Amino acid sequence: MLAVLVKRLGSSCLILLGVAAITFVLLYCMPADPAVMIAGRTATPTVVANIRHELGLDQPLIMQFFNYLANLLKGDLGRSYVQKSQVSSLIAARLPATLILMFSGIVVEVVLGTTLGVIAALNRGRMLDHIVMGLSFIGVSAPQFVVSLFFLIVFAANLGWFPMSGFGTFNHIVLPALTLGVLGAGWYARMVRSALVEVLTQDYVRTARAKGLTGVRVVLRHALPNALLPIIAMIGIDIGQFMSGVVVVEAVFGWPGIGQLAWQAIQQVDIPIIMGVTLVSALAIVMGNFLADILAPMIDPRIRV
Amino acid sequence: MKKVLLCATILGGMFALAPQNANAAGDIIVTYKDDVTTLDPAIGYDLVNWPLIKSVFMRLMDNKPGTAELVPSLAESFTISPDGMTYTFKIRNGVKFSNGRAVVASDVKYSIERAVDPKTQGPGGGFFNAIKGYDDLVGGKAANLSGIQATDDHTVVFTLTRPDATFMQVMAISFSSVVPKEAVEAAGADFGKKPVGSGAFTLKEWTSGQRLVFARNPDYFTPGVPNLDSITIEIGQEPLVAMLRLQKGEIDVAGDGIPPAKYAEMKASPDAADMLVEGNQYQTSYITMNTKVKPFDNVKVRQAVNMVINKQRVVQLLNGRATVANQILPPIMPGYDKQFGGYAYDVEKAKALLAEAGFKDGFETVLYATNTDPQPRIAQAIQQDLAAIGIKAEVRALAQANVIAAGGTEGEAPMIWSGGMAWVADFPDPTTFYGTILSCGGAVKGGWNWSWYCNPDNDKLATAADSMSDPAKASERAAAWSKIYANVMAEAPWVPVINELKVVAKSKRMAGSPDFYIDPVRIFNYDAISVK
DSSP states (O other): OHHHHHHHHHHHHHHHHHHHHHHHHHHHHSSOOHHHHHHOTTOOHHHHHHHHHHTTTTSOHHHHHHHHHHHHHTTOOOBOTTTOSBHHHHHHHHHHHHHHHHHHHHHHHHHHHHHHHHHHHHTTTSHHHHHHHHHHHHHHHSOHHHHHHHHIIIIIIISOSSOSSOSSSHHHHHHHHHHHHHHHHHHHHHHHHHHHHHHTTSHHHHHHHHTTOOHHHIIIIIIHHHHHHHHHHHHHHHHHHHHTOOHHHHHHTTOOSHHHHHHHHHHTTOHHHHHHHHHHHHHHHHHHHHHHHHHHHHHOGGGOO | OHHHHHHHHHHHHHHHHHHHHHTTOOEEEEEESSOOOOOOTTTOOSTTHHHHHHHHSOOSEEEOTTSOOEEESSEEEEEEOTTSOEEEEEEOTTOBOTTSOBOOHHHHHHHHHHHHOGGGOOSOGGGGTTBTTHHHHHTTSOSSOTTEEEEETTEEEEEBSSOOTTHHHHTTSGGGOOOOHHHHHHHGGGGGTSOOOOSSEEEEEEETTTEEEEEEOTTOSSTTOOSOSEEEEEESOOHHHHHHHHHHTSOSEETTOOOHHHHHHHHHSTTHHHHEEEEOOSOOEEEEEOTTSTTTTSHHHHHHHHTTOOHHHHHHHTTTOEEEOSSSSOTTSTTOOTTOOOOOOOHHHHHHHHHHTTOTTOOEEEEEEESSTTHHHHHHHHHHHHHTTTOEEEEEEEOHHHHHHHHTSTTTOSEEEOTTSOOOOSSSOGGGGTTTTTSGGGSSTTOSOTTOOOOHHHHHHHHHHHTOOOGGGHHHHHHHHHHHHHHHHHHOSEEEEEEEOEEEEEOTTEESOHHHHSOTTTSSOTTTOEEO
16 A cells, blocks of 8 residues: 555656646747846847846756756745746745635535435436436536626626625635536536446345335435545546636636636746646646545545555 | 823824824725736836836826826936036935835935846836946946936936936836835845835735735825825726626726726716726837838838728727827827828728739738737738738737737738737837837847838937937927838838727726826826825
């Protein structure tokens, strides 16, 4: 078990290194010059050249990359080209908002998705099943910006139940979390339904029924725990996805998360921030999967090594 | 007993303060999409931080609110030597930084040297290139500008290497803001997040990605300025959401303006008169034609293109938020020539010119534009106009940074539509539209002369015009610039298309002259606006 963990950890580090290298090369190849963007329209060529030199952009790519890695090992993500602040502190300032949104979004989608999935599975082939599956289809295919703007206009602008944008109180999180949750719930509902449908035909479920247990108890005690595995794996993936910033939802609701930071940095060709956000979200994806891999055997003895 | 006394003192103090604040009541909320990048005056150079920096810091000179007129600010008075090479400023007594220290002449010297020093990585150094010692500091041969001397605490003397007609304007731009050395050194590169100035407002709070709060500086040198008690800048607000909030009265100014989709509705609403302010700005949107790319190396081709652009339709695409342009300078700029006719719309004449140039059947080319609405739609309109004379232009809509990079790469972008690349002139002087965007010096890699147009004769005339620093010769100088731009238009490296109007959406309770909201130099004058 330990050996497997160490091996997974090692490959996770390699993945991160690969992400850093690929992002670095891609940003370098991008046809936009950060020095020109900083210098603005009235700068003389000397000023542009000086800025390029001060940022180290006149060095060969490989040197720039090794410098970046050397600093990274020291925990230094560098300074923003445009804002001049430490990238690590800029990301740290946004992290709480992103974590809160991630956590709330996952709670809503798991609770909503699992409930709907169970309802659909228990009513397989009936009207309720078709309704739930139809809704989940809309959920998985609706674009984020449509749903978030719809919620914003109906529940915030017209009904006035929630603030239109911002961060700080419980009311602020409701609409963004609901947007993410409703959209994500579709996936969970479909997954839970198909896992349950399979489990419900198993012998032990029939045995449980034969013992005289009610349908609900059978599902909650015997069937659902066995259908949990894919949900855990999916949450692992979602952690990564939400950490990379849910750009659209953050933008619509003025949520001060990592996505907004990344979006602004891309517009301004602020390479250190883009690198930093990419690495942090890659780290989150790797860690999310890693956690799912550790948790799975704890829940399901069948896949213990 | 001590406690009671203390309470009495505090209460007494509060009552004593109350009447002073009565005429200055007001806390307002302004929203922006992007976080404010920096408040460091040596670095900040966008339309959001520029007006904020101007309100947090003082400069020797400033502009009268809502106008382009120069007035002494940190300077109490000044003298200019007859040859226009030496400027002596007397510094106002009793002006203090928000850390409590008095502002002295050596702070002015330090601040401008810092703006020029390459290590600061600031964009504004070039504005000061007429000051003696500029080349040595930029080239790393000196640590100071020998052309700035603080002769005593209240006198600072600038020595120039050539007369510079824009020098006094430069003393009023944000890069000339005066900063205290000790605060800059204590904060290091984070000075932009912890600014210490002597302006009308001081920064009280900055929560990254969420808000900035500015409070009025009670020690500001002009009594009664600013009118507001505080300004809260809320960050991360989508323009459309900001407009909804503005209509509900939750915020006071939607900083990013009105999205195209919302403009018609706003304009037609009964609140428009109270909530919309429109005005001219120092801005021209244009199409560049790359004189180093065939067939735009042929002046007849460039002139032909000038005759087929339906500018009125571009105005319509902007919901009427623009006026048609026929020359490079915007109408409110000195040097704008009212008599100038430009190229009239004439498809037949354009066809004839193209035929003369050897392109009877037109040609294929590429038109670059930024990818944010409505710019791609405008580029498509231009594409249709070009098709009328057989020019098949492929529209390439990219992120702003990529368009700028393509423009600054020799032989890369045949045509660029400049709209949406937010830029207005830094100060009201005709030279601002020439320097880096039409001169030979700007036609370099990473430069902004996207036409790669270079006429050394015009460059000579421009240098001569900018040397006429005697204020008495202002009209002669403006005429000289009119001539230069007429020369440029004859060679037609651009199609000047429109002058965009600035439109600000504000809450009904906001008061003060409309000019304060569309301030031509400050962009937005936080010092002068007020609440009803």
